Amino acid sequence: MPITKIKLILLAILISTHLFSQEVGQMERILSPEISANNEVTFRIKAPGANSVKLSGNWMPSSPQGQRQLVDLVKGPKGIWSVKVPALAPELYGYNFVIDSVTTLDPANLKVARDGTFRTENMLYIPGAASDLYWAKEGPKGTVQQIWYQSPTLNLTRRMYVYTPPGYNAAKDNYPVLYLLHGGGGDEEAWPTLGVANNILDNLINSGKAKPMIVVMTNGNPGQAAATTVTPPIKSEMQTPQGMASMLFEKSLVNDVIPYIESNFRVKKNKESRAVTGLSMGGLQTQNLSFENPNLFQYIGVMSMGFADLSRFGINVDSSKRIQQILDLKKAKPALYWIAVGKDDFLYESVIKMRKDLDAQGFKYIYRESAGGHTWTNWRVYLSEFATMIFK
């Protein structure tokens, strides 16, 4: 039953919107996406005037040239286009429709997430073991706060998201803190939305697989007070890659964010109770933070980033300085240095280089290689694993 007719007169008194309140008559609701019992998915859209409707999902293979191979929807009665795709593995997917060459959302699916400065896409959750941590399941849940704090280092009032675990308010305990960094093009909303960090932590903590912890999700672009959808960029010269090269984000995390968290939350204020991990640009920042401050973090996770040649961004690493940094961090003996990357990641070679350089100094780390590439699919898995290895 793909279409439900709703008598709008029944809704007229209830609706809180300018447009529909003026309308009278019948309204069609298209059911899309529709997930069958065996996880086949039917996508539908009413587009009587369209010449072509395609589906672009992040589960689809790409050509050797990197073009995703889109799937055609077929036009049926009443101008409703549809396609049923074969059973999808459990995962939190992103997708769009492409209508007459324009990438658009599925208007019937209100689950929407913004991927940094790139696009807005629909979310599709296929339940199952592999995606079980990503849903807001029954059980106690932590709190996510949008906090504005002073950053004297950047001369900005900035925004971050802070997760406190289930029971934080009622407890008297002090908690350890994970600093969780996003990638280039992203902002402080990346991990709480596409990364579903709060669901992952709730579910791991409730099942006893992770220790209760506070998770701090900052904005890693030193030229921004907050996501550009919230406030305009204030220092455009500090947008990445210039901002990345400035190392100002790393300084502000140490000088502004950590003191704020340690003054305003019930946290344990020692190295053993601090962890940091980040993906891509945030992986670089994680490297920088731990090399520059070898005694600050006990648990360090670098996701989808190695020792890449970043000279085009004005980032030049002196090789003897790098060796000294590795030796200093080795001496500081962090309990965990974890490197995770997908086999198809375009930064895979940089991770090989990093491992080689670390091995040359006898620096111990754990290496985790997954399938796939530079994707949120991997980063959610990496967070799910990293969170179980820390504060134990």
Added chain:
Amino acid sequence: MPITKIKLILLAILISTHLFSQEVGQMERILSPEISANNEVTFRIKAPGANSVKLSGNWMPSSPQGQRQLVDLVKGPKGIWSVKVPALAPELYGYNFVIDSVTTLDPANLKVARDGTFRTENMLYIPGAASDLYWAKEGPKGTVQQIWYQSPTLNLTRRMYVYTPPGYNAAKDNYPVLYLLHGGGGDEEAWPTLGVANNILDNLINSGKAKPMIVVMTNGNPGQAAATTVTPPIKSEMQTPQGMASMLFEKSLVNDVIPYIESNFRVKKNKESRAVTGLSMGGLQTQNLSFENPNLFQYIGVMSMGFADLSRFGINVDSSKRIQQILDLKKAKPALYWIAVGKDDFLYESVIKMRKDLDAQGFKYIYRESAGGHTWTNWRVYLSEFATMIFK
């Protein structure tokens, strides 16, 4: 300069996304919407394969039959369609494109909001005096928390948003509390997104026009644990209008929400320090809450809702009981009973009926009539005014 070419190779190292990471080459960025110095706005979209592109903005007039009069975009070079609309008054607008009959988002504008269960739309902020409260301006800012709490009344773990004012963490004071209710089809995300309640409160408090207060934004649908984009509806028989008729939301606010807030935040626990206001369905709930609990709230605001005939929803008000409720509330002497409605609101007649019934019992209230209809434009204005009249 509507289009910016970005060398993607420059971004390759930075990007945190599966799709673009595989691509090489040039990427076009369309500038849309572009606001000129005199507030004319140019909308653009690249749609080489489209037959027709229209703009649907909530500032546009509707026909007498209630159809919004859309504006055509014109196809130009490289398949880029555009239109410049005359200067818009300062406001926070919503708009969509309609491409070959499909309502879609502007892919170049990442400012997106979900209007309840109705649609996802782009936001357009035109700065000026009338919209000055709606932006995250410089200055101290409050915190918005997403909190899950137990509701024994509904047998659910539910989500609400709680705003604490600038300085709450550092202060020792206890604060008054405003309970702020959304309309039918909405959920707990309505006021923090379309309603920009946190920006309005920050700006009013920072300018001394409103007292520092806590604002509690609940989910008014008793069959939902949270917005359906977060968790599926748990008790579908409790979806509105059945949920509205059940009065269970009102009971849960009194029995679950207020005790939670008064146990977990530094608040003043007396009638003088409690206010409630809501729009449309939330206006009905505000009426119910104050009639059923005449000594609970000192400040009461009913937005865009009067005494409507709701018998089709199973809501039948006994007229002698209603008179007694009015007399009981009159006796309780709330400091403010405020009724706000737009001249074009489809519920305008119900507000005339309400005023007549209140007048008949000599019940004192303040009546605020605005231009416009049943819109977020009005509800943002009403919150901006109501917040300055309470806790003084």
